[in-house]
Amino acid sequence: MNDTTITFDKLTISQEDFIRLVQFVQKNYGINLIQKKHLIESRLASTIKGKGFTSFSQYVSYILNTNNPKDLEVLLNKLTTNHTFFMRENSHFDFFRDTILPHIEKTKMSRKFLSIWSAGCSSGQEPYTLSMILCDYFKNKPGWDTRVLATDISMNVLNKAKEGIYLKEDTKELPQSWQRTYLVSVNEEQCTFVPKIKNNVIFKEFNLMDPIQFKIPFDVIFCRNVMIYFDQPTKDALIQRFYKATNAGGYLLIGHSETLNKENCPYQYLMPATYQKKQTTSTVKKPGIFNSY
Ligand SMILES: C[S@@+](CC[C@H](N)C(=O)[O-])C[C@H]1O[C@@H](n2cnc3c(N)ncnc32)[C@H](O)[C@@H]1O
Structure with missing residues (x-):
C-alpha cells in the first residue's frame, strides 16, 4: 500500500514515491536528489496543493506520465538549486582574462571569432561577467566577434537572467570600473547592464542530459557548480559530450569543489577546476550567424 499521508496540513512523501521521483529526475535531468527527501517535501508541497492533488503519490504518478511541459517546468524550477553570485570563484575570471583570452587571440587571429558557453x-551573473571581460579585452581590437551562450534548465532563473536586473547590493563585488561603465540604474535598489553587455549573451533553455547539437563548437565551456548534483556516470558522459563540443585548444572550467574522473577524462588537466583540449586534433568549424546556437 502507498503510505503517502497528510499530517497536520503537511504533505509527506512515502519512500516508494520518493524513489520513483528521484529516479525520474535523475534519468531525465541528471540531478541526484537521493539525500534530499526534506527538500522535495518542502519545495513541492505548495505545487501539489495548488494543482489540487491531495497526496505526493497522486502528484508523482501524474508527473511520471505527463507530457505537459508547464508541469515539468514547475518541477524543475522547484527542484534545481540555483545559488550563484557575482565574482564567484573569481580566480577563473582572472585566468580567463590573463591566459585563455591571449591564447585564443593568438590562435584564432585569422578568424577573429570566439565562442563561450556558460552551461x-x-x-x-556568470555569463554577464564573461561578457564584461570580453568587452574590456577586445575594446581596442577591432573585428572580433565574441559571443556567450548561456543555458539552464530552470526557466525561472533563465527568465531572470534574460531580464538582467539585479539588486545594486548584489553587484557591489564587481570592480568599480565595471560598475561605472557597464551598469545603469533601474531604480533606487536595482540596476542592469548596458546593451552592449546584454546583447553579447544569448540565453537558451538546454538540458545538459541532451545531445549537444549547437552548430558552433566552443573555445571555452564554463560548467561550474552544476555537476556536483550529478552522479559519476552522468558526469563522465557529459564530459565526453563537452569534449566533442570543444574546439582543439579550448578549455573546460568546472567548480572548485568538483573533480573529474582522471582515468577517463579526455581533457588535459591544467590546474584545479581547469582543463584543456589538446591543440592537435582540429575540430574548428566556421562560425555561422549569431543566432545559430
Ligand atoms: C548552483 S547553479 C550554478 C550557477 C553558476 N554556474 C555558478 O557557478 O554560480 C547550478 C545550475 O545548474 C542548473 N542545472 C542543473 N541540472 C541541469 C541540467 N540537467 N541541464 C542544465 N542545467 C542544469 C540548475 O538549474 C542551476 O541553475
Missing part, C-alpha cells in the same frame, strides 16, 4: 548559468 548551467542560473540567473546570469
Whole structure:
C-alpha cells in the first residue's frame, strides 16, 4: 500500500514515491536528489496543493506520465538549486582574462571569432561577467566577434537572467570600473547592464542530459557548480559530450569543489577546476550567424 499521508496540513512523501521521483529526475535531468527527501517535501508541497492533488503519490504518478511541459517546468524550477553570485570563484575570471583570452587571440587571429558557453548559468551573473571581460579585452581590437551562450534548465532563473536586473547590493563585488561603465540604474535598489553587455549573451533553455547539437563548437565551456548534483556516470558522459563540443585548444572550467574522473577524462588537466583540449586534433568549424546556437 502507498503510505503517502497528510499530517497536520503537511504533505509527506512515502519512500516508494520518493524513489520513483528521484529516479525520474535523475534519468531525465541528471540531478541526484537521493539525500534530499526534506527538500522535495518542502519545495513541492505548495505545487501539489495548488494543482489540487491531495497526496505526493497522486502528484508523482501524474508527473511520471505527463507530457505537459508547464508541469515539468514547475518541477524543475522547484527542484534545481540555483545559488550563484557575482565574482564567484573569481580566480577563473582572472585566468580567463590573463591566459585563455591571449591564447585564443593568438590562435584564432585569422578568424577573429570566439565562442563561450556558460552551461548551467542560473540567473546570469556568470555569463554577464564573461561578457564584461570580453568587452574590456577586445575594446581596442577591432573585428572580433565574441559571443556567450548561456543555458539552464530552470526557466525561472533563465527568465531572470534574460531580464538582467539585479539588486545594486548584489553587484557591489564587481570592480568599480565595471560598475561605472557597464551598469545603469533601474531604480533606487536595482540596476542592469548596458546593451552592449546584454546583447553579447544569448540565453537558451538546454538540458545538459541532451545531445549537444549547437552548430558552433566552443573555445571555452564554463560548467561550474552544476555537476556536483550529478552522479559519476552522468558526469563522465557529459564530459565526453563537452569534449566533442570543444574546439582543439579550448578549455573546460568546472567548480572548485568538483573533480573529474582522471582515468577517463579526455581533457588535459591544467590546474584545479581547469582543463584543456589538446591543440592537435582540429575540430574548428566556421562560425555561422549569431543566432545559430
Ligand atoms: C548552483 S547553479 C550554478 C550557477 C553558476 N554556474 C555558478 O557557478 O554560480 C547550478 C545550475 O545548474 C542548473 N542545472 C542543473 N541540472 C541541469 C541540467 N540537467 N541541464 C542544465 N542545467 C542544469 C540548475 O538549474 C542551476 O541553475
